[in-house]
Amino acid sequence: MTAQRRTESLQRVPISISAITSTALTKAGATGTLALTTVTPGLQLPQNRNSVTPSIRGVGSQNVTPGDEGATAVYVDGILYAAAGANIFSLNNVDQVEVLRGPQGTLFGRNAVGGLINIITRTPNDEQQIRGSIGYGNYDTTTGQLYVAGGLTTGIAADLALYGSYQGKGWGRNLNLGNEVNFNREGSARSKFAFDLDGATKLILSGDYSYGKNDIGNTRQPLPGTRAVGGGGFVGTIYDTSGDMPIYAKKETWGVSAKLTHSLGWADFTSTTAFRHYDLEYNLDQDGTPTVYVDGRTPELTKTLQQEFLLAGSVGRLKWTTGLFYFYSNAAWVDFTQRSTVTPATNFILNSRMLTNSYAAFAQGSYALTDATHLTVGLRYTRDTRAISAAQYALAGNPRPAGTLLNSTDLLPHDQTHRAFDKLTWRFALDQQITQSILVFGSVSRGFKSGVFNASSPFNPAVSPETLDAYEIGAKADLFDRQLRLNVSAYHYNYDNIQLQAVNATGQSILLNAAKGRINGIDGDITVAPRVSFGDLQVHLTMAYLDATYRSFPAGQVLTPRPAPAGGNILSSGDLSGNDIIFSPHFTSGVSGSYEFPVDGSHDLGLSATWYRNGSFYWDPQNRVKQPAYDLVNGQISLSFADRKFTIRGFVRNLLNKKYYAQVSPSPTGDLGVPGAPRTYGAAFDFSF
Template identity: 35%
Template sequence: MSQTTDSQDSAPASQSSSDAVSPEFQLDEIVVTAQKRSESLQKIPIAVTAFSGRSLEARGINNVLEVATLTPGLQLSNASGEVIPFLRGVGNTANPVGNEASVAVYVDGVYFSRLPSGFFSLANIERMEVLKGPQGTLFGRNSSGGVIQIITPDPSHSTSLRGHIGYGSFSTVHGDVYATTGLGEKAALDIAVAGTKQGHGYGRNITSGHRATFSDDFTARTKLLIELGDRTHILLSGFYAYARNGALGNTYPGTTQGLQSPPIAGTPASFSAAPPLDFYDQRSDLDNHNLARAWGGSLRVEQELGNLRLKSITAYLHDKEHQLIDGDYGPRPNYRADLFSKVEQITQELQLSNAPGERLSWIVGLFYYNASGKYDPLAFQGSAFFPNDVVGDSIVNSFSIYGRQRAKSYAGYAQATYPILPRLKITGGVRYTMDRLSGSGHNDISVANGIAFIPGPVVTGRDRTNKLTFKVAADYEFGENILGYASFSRGYKSSNFNLLPFSGVPNKPETLDAYEVGLKSELFNRRLRINAAIFRYDIGNPQVQLLNNGAVVLSNADSSRVTGVDLEGGLKVTRSLTMTFGATYLNSKYRRYLGAPSGPPNPVAPFGSVSPQIAIDASGNRTPMAAKLTAVAGLQYIMETAVGALDLSTDYAYNDGFFWEPDNFLNQKPYHLVNAQIRLRPSDKISTAAWVKNLVDEKIAVFAATQEGPSGYPFVAGPPRTYGVTLGFEF
């Protein structure tokens, strides 16, 4: 399926001789690079949802996380500052170092293995594409659920400047600026900067009185384009991202409200916290937060060799994070987790393809990935670990976990499309991946404020996996604007070690076989677009998480199956009014999952959950974050007035609710989101907008998990209703 942008935001497609309708009275065509070459979205056998940056601006969206409210089947969770994508029910809620998402994220062709939320502020987005289903041939490892591509514009030789400044609820200031200019005839430069500062949290820490559940971020990106003639293009890019937000500190409403079990004998009554007073409040002895800093760069070289196109993309990513979490969520220093992590990543990709317009369209490539990640360390402190450790509110001892992992991946791939009949095309692709994994870890105890250490033994481990992924598809043009397709493809998610603590034994790689049949149609002179797909995923060894006293452990179920239907489209009601709509229905269940962890409420008293967790048979249970029904609808209206163009936009999203974990105990209830914006454009250079998000003020968790022990179930609260104004300029 596909979704296009609003009519004012992208150039219209060329019309046939029989199409006498004005382009202003048609839905716009959008060109995507879902198959690593520019193609019409409606002409490829892949379900894709795409948006232009201009259309997102018209709808009041300034963060990629909000795109989930426009895309049925997509959920973007935010756990302690890390983005966790789920697409069509595929993903996993674990975000520790070493574990990569099942939905791969690419920015300007570069794979990002870590996804701090600060990466996703929109400053200079040209286009965003959501590729649904496994993309194991062209994108490879860790794209079993799909791919999210973010494309930013290249520098222009024409000088321009545009940006926004806004103020909203909770004393939130947001701004972004994009500037580009030429540097002579052969070079051009640009820079994009965006930032958000939230003065007040959505809640507060009752103990300290400080803000809680908040998000501050800053991003900067620059590109230098060098053109050595018409056939050689060099693009050098660099970026920096900073994000600080309130981490896990809330306890999930319901049977566990942050209440604690009786205190440990001989210690103060420190496991007796009262629940927070509000959904967004915390009652911790420290201010939970996550701090992430990332930087990196890439070098892209494109060379035309006759009718061939050679592309090289070299990239580096460095990510450092610090999390401070109150593991008992109470006002006394019983349990603190202090995490220091670091990830470095190098990627190299070579692509060779033929020129557009040839009968046989093909691409071949090589890919190399080298990433190291470590916890240095994760330190646990408090009376939960050292019963006699509390002296007033000071902590003198700690238990630390050190873990590191290096992952190397080598892959070669090829894909081709050929029309065997005038209207019938076949596509075939194959990729062979070799993954090499190594790691080590140890634990130690620090006593007397670090004066003495008691080191533990070092554990090491290695793993190697070779995997073949592929795609076979056929598409048939039933008419000029009607395309049917069928595909069978395989995706693959790599294994990894659990670093907290380091186990020495990796979990199993996850494989996904996808069967899909779809129809893409544009009717009534491209005023109506209706796209639909029916799909089934058979997943072997799906990876699932367990949260064990602050440590995230990833393991495997035996198998699961997802069946579903996608529907998406748009309608050009009048020249001024455009409607978009979409829905995804899922039936996603474990076919076999023996020994699944479960942490039901403590049967003795309503304080926390049983410890240790019990094992259950989760076969037949719904998989996490797989809502049966998600639906979206939007209206965009443009009205000319005496003082300029007035853009009215409203978007509605419905989520039928889902379970957070395989035991199907914790659940997110159904919810409705309504966002709206009114924007006045007195001229092409100035705009003023008023907006509201989560109009009906739904209380939504963006992450939750079962944690064994008396501390309750942690969760991260999503934003409440917010509103504000934004001023835009462009010169």
């Protein structure tokens, strides 16, 4: 467990954490980041366009424009993934996934207000390994993955992980254009070189590349019973559309990093350097109907640089960690275009760029007051500087000649295009080891999300920073000779200046601050691993209760459906105080189980299933558009042979074929929905040497 930036037992850390191994992910059918909700209490992963914006305990972000890193962070091997469009990916080559609930603003920082998803991939050693899988499923979907690792020479090991998936058929059709929609095709490669330089010094060099083309998350249409601007409504099934243009998203991302660790004897020093490149392009029909109301092409180019120095050690009863962190982001829309035949005065092309420099210094220590009582104190000071630059030009159809400059940040005062935000965040925790197997803890902490400009509406002022003060108590217990693990936490949040996304009458994304929010909840998980006389049995249960409301929101966006035949929504404002916070179901729960047993001397049969219930929640602060509760059931059966070197698996996801939405976007254009995945099934052949 690395939640406190050092290896330690999950059950001894005074933080609410879900840790899922690669084996558990496979058994639960969680093959990508979007599936983590089924095995993690309190986690929601709504999609916005072809991006995902994690929300933990009701704390998350809607905005996916370049340069806004979100309120819940995603890290891979200690590297921040800063572009929301890069947070949907397969969980290939994963050793473990840790989901930390609650503010992590001391040790991880960088906008980890709601918590963070920490993905740890395998690191090679001298052991020679070859693992792989080939699978085929419905919708003509072929998948394959390969992992090769081992020692190259004394002190040097390397690995290579490859993944690919090709979905030949879409879930639905565009009933206007006649083509298939809702498809996904992707591939990735990741490699590490691990050097043991002198016993005390280790170096890991990493590189990764991924490419994808799909339209899942971008293909949308009006919700049943509603009409978009122009009068178009729901057609076919939830997986269909009648949009006026082919929809797609192309992603090309890559990164390199270097992690150097050195033992000083009295402390361990770690330097992490990383560069990441995100090239994302979306083709989007805002209304999902044959009417060309707002069509957009949104090429995004983001480059980030991260440098962190970490020093960790212990003195007597004190374990301490301190460090410096720097993050740079150059995020831009490059020739962002918006076209409409209904309101051609809004036709434009936009180039906007936001530069971010973030500096932080932090320290945290855990002091043993007694052998069983520990006090943890952490502080972090962060200073962010942001600068926005943009120019907007007329496109054909605009009343002004094409190419005419419509607006520029050069016309704005300097203090409206350059802002600095700083904050001291902290964490205080007290934990008591009641017995060797029971820990109780309490904590107070503060999280901070920097103020930010919106690259889609760059001529507006930046929104104010978010702050969240969290109060939490929890217990962790291993009972009945470790056959039962029980982890549970209760919390209260005061959430100020919540950053929300809205869409104006011309289809343009804007950011605003809701005044205050209050969140109360309880969540936890139970793992049962009884010692059965035959085989291996494990059952895992998760639950989360959440009461999240806007305490004060006096001027929120209010949308009123416009009567037919015009369609769309009338935009106004109103007091939304007391409404539920978006993406906050009152109750979610899940049960997953696996049972493996020998069939004969060389064969093992495995059965696993997962049931997940997501309670109802609202997609908008107005609480007008609601996602009804839904259930997802996944299952798998496997047969291993030749001493587990080979395994044949059959799997099904969304067994009950429940129809639900992965994203709904209420706006003046209409109430547009993006479907969640239908029932998928298939078979795979795994090998391991």
